[in-house]
Amino acid sequence: MSAREEILGRIRAALKDNPEAPQIPRGYRKSSGLDEEALIELLVDRLIDYKAQVCVVEAAQVSARIAELLASAHSYVVPTGLDGGWLAKLDDVRGAGRGRFDSDSAPLTVAELDGIDAVVTGSAVAVAVTGTIILDGSPNQGRRAISLVPDHHICVVKATDIVGILPEALRRIDGTRPLTMISGPSATSDIELERVEGVHGPRRLDVIIAR
Amino acid sequence: MSTFLGMPSLPVYGTGNLHASESFPKAAHRELGNAQLRVNLGHATHTIRDKRIQVISELPDWEHLRDTGSAIKEAVMARLPELLEQFEENFTSRGGVIHWARDAGEANAIVAGLIRETGETEVVKIKSMATQEIGLNEYLEGQGISAFETDLAELIVQLDHDKPSHILVPAIHKNRTEIRDIFLREMPSVDPKLTDDPAVLAAAARAHLRRKFLTARVAVSGANFALADSGTLAVVESEGNGRMCLTLPETLITVMGVEKLLPTWQDLEVFMQLLPPSSTGERMNPYTSLWTGVTEGDGPQTVHLVLLDNGRSAALADEMGRSALHCIRCSACMNVCPVYERTGGHAYGSTYPGPIGAILSPLMTGIQAEENNSLPYASSLCGACYDACPVKINIPDILVHLRSLDVDSKRGKKKIPTQMDAGMKAASWALSSGKRLGLLEKGLPLGRLATGPAKKITKLPGIAAGWTQSRDIPAPPPQSFRTWWAKEHRRPKIDAAPAPSPEKEDQR
Structure with a gap:
């Protein structure tokens, strides 16, 4: 008998008392009921608590803010699907200057990514109550490696993509895409259970909330 | 449910690091002699308790979430064969390969074989209880394959040639100074002026592992959740070592117990609200990764999953005890346990320490395996673990149930009544x-x-x-x-x- 058949057989035998699957009570909250201003305020508060840097700007100011944050970076990478307007103040991005595009047809190698200082991505949805940003690999976010290897992640969150609690966010997401939920810069609680920021993931997380 | 003798299908128990080789009272007595251990544990468990209470107090629907989580897990156990087949179909149709392992030995052999096929002799590892349970690292070492733990606490334990003592923070028994000393001794290129500031220690771990992450071609992981309706796997972590292992290598091998399934995508919204506050006392953990088979151009292009029984079906066969399989490995029960706080995790012998380990280990190995019959007594039955459990496992009730299994298993072996038997008879009369x-x-x-x-x-x-x-x-x-x-x-x-x-x- 194959291991599969044997294990399934053991499990069926273990359930010979035919336990009934209970009705699932779902009395928990499905939404927070907060308005956009309250959501922005809460998300900012949570991100700061995680030691991320946050700013809230008008949509037209995003490119200026990105340029400012990248001022000291020697190099940066962006996914090809990033909103072109966001790069308006970074005219060298397409050239041989500091900026690199990462695309399906011409992906950067891990070694190349390791040599790059920063990455700029969009995001799929953000959860205000937990301070969580979800990336789903859409063209404006790119593949997972680019938002992981560079040490500085600049992430743009549109105000309309902010929801209150996790159930609202997961309803907006296709679970079969490669997903990354990010709540602050990388951290560890492994030494005396005290949280310390900055381990293997990007040690610097800048979130730009665009109205 | 006291015995299976004579029934057509006997439970098949688990093997590997699930046994106490020394009785709990004996081991606890020795561990209690370590004052430094008690100071470290007392500090750590109290820190995490306070954080957990604080974060949970912000959630007005916490008890509703617990009720839902408990019911979902009960339904998973009742529908396990069907859900496993559904998961297998979805995971496979998206390019993943499923392997089934009856026990620790079989799982180890499968993983080693898969690594050998890649031609590699080094793998990076994400912290995983399942691979700890089957003793994968030691097995791979014997096969000439080096497995590098990348979680900070696992790294500390591995460098110190020690054993984990907690399911979330395996090095909880070490304080910062002890960790610094281990790094100085075991990390070849570490700065000799290393301080014991946790931030400095974390930076040293980053430097130590960076090259490994960037060059590894094979990673081994566990999984926190598996969604039957989509074939999706999830890893919940903090440091980014998980993301590194799940994203950069070409081949990913995941080892997961069969009980980890959740029926639907919607169920994830419940468990991702229950797990982080219960584990690290955070509103949300820094990173959670989800993947469904293979995604072209993003992450590993060869994805394996080893589904592990190793005594889980035996635990499932125990009607009173099967809810122990609801465990999502958050570690809240050990953080609140007055016994664990004093003895530490090593006293329990098994990979699974604390209150949950005291029920899970004997359920998976059988009550008569080595010294595991001493574990159900490693409790004052105060019930703090039940209150803290995010999926409401009634640990005290199962402890009492296992104590009765232990007593029953010894019945009839002795011809002469023991002092305990005589005492109980007298008490019953009086x-x-x-x-x-x-x-x-x-x-x-x-x-x-x-x-x-x-x-x-x-x-x-x-x-x-x-x-x-x-x-x-x-x-x-x-x-x-x-x-x-x-x-x-x-x-x-x-x-x-x-x-x-x-x-x-x-x-x-």
Whole structure:
């Protein structure tokens, strides 16, 4: 008998008392009921608590803010699907200057990514109550490696993509895409259970909330 | 449910690092001698308790989430064969390869074979209880394959050639200075002026592992959740080592217990609200990764999953105990346990320590395996673990159930009744009748004679000696409560209702 058949057989035998699957009570909250201003305020508060840097700007100011944050970076990478307007103040991005595009047809190698200082991505949805940003690999976010290897992640969150609690966010997401939920810069609680920021993931997380 | 003998399908128990090789009282006695361990554990468990309470107090629907989580897990157990087949179909149709492992040995052999196929002799690892349980690292070492733990606490334990003592923070028994000393001793290129500041230690770990992450071609992981309706796997972590392992290598091999399934995508919204507050006392953990088979151009292009039984079906066969399989490995129960806080995790022997380990280990190995029958007694039954459990596993009830399995398993082996048997018989005779008890209580003053001038009993004979080993028994009172009550209420009282007669009291 194959291991599969044997294990399934053991499990069926273990359930010979035919336990009934209970009705699932779902009395928990499905939404927070907060308005956009309250959501922005809460998300900012949570991100700061995680030691991320946050700013809230008008949509037209995003490119200026990105340029400012990248001022000291020697190099940066962006996914090809990033909103072109966001790069308006970074005219060298397409050239041989500091900026690199990462695309399906011409992906950067891990070694190349390791040599790059920063990455700029969009995001799929953000959860205000937990301070969580979800990336789903859409063209404006790119593949997972680019938002992981560079040490500085600049992430743009549109105000309309902010929801209150996790159930609202997961309803907006296709679970079969490669997903990354990010709540602050990388951290560890492994030494005396005290949280310390900055381990293997990007040690610097800048979130730009665009109205 | 006390025995399966004579039934057509005997439970097949788990192997690997699930056994205590020394009885809990013995091991606990030794661990309690380590004052530094108690200081470290006391500090860490109290820190995490406070954080957990704080974060949970922000969630008005916490109890609803627990109820839902508990019901979902109960449904998963009831529908396990069907859900496993559904998961397999979805995971496979998206390019993943499923392997089934009956026990630890089979799982180890599968993983080693898959690594060998890639031609690699080094793998990076994400912290995983399942691979700890099957002893994968040691097995791979014997096969000439080096497995590098990348979680900070696992790295500390691995560098120190130690054993994990907590399911979330395996190095919880080490303080910052001890960790610095391990790094200085075991990390070849570490700065000799390394301080014990946790941030500095984390940076040292980053530098130590960076090259490994960037060059590894094979990663081994566990999984926190698996969604049957989509074939999706999830890893919940903090440091980004998980993201590195799940994203950069070409081949990913995941080892997961069969009980980790959740039926639907919607169920994830419940468990991702239950797990982080219960684990690290955070509103949300820094990183969670989800992947569904293979995604072209993003992450590993060869994805394997080893589905592990190793005693889970045996635990499932125990109707009283099967809810132990609801465990999502958050570690909240050990953080609140007064026994764990003092003895630490090593005293439990198994990979799974603390209250959940005290039920899970014997359920997976059978109560008679080595010294695992001592684990259900490693508790004062205070119930703090039940209160803290995000999926409401009634650990105290299962502990009592396992104690009865232990007693039953020894029944009939001995021809001569033990002192305990005789004592229990006598107690049953005395306590089943108020009159008999009243009669016996009249003998209390005699007990006072045995106490001597110190008015306490310092040494009892036979098995009762265990009680007096660390405490004295005060002298019995000159009369029993009931004798006192009867005397007090004999006096006639004017304007007062008549007191209940002593006879009536006796019959209660």
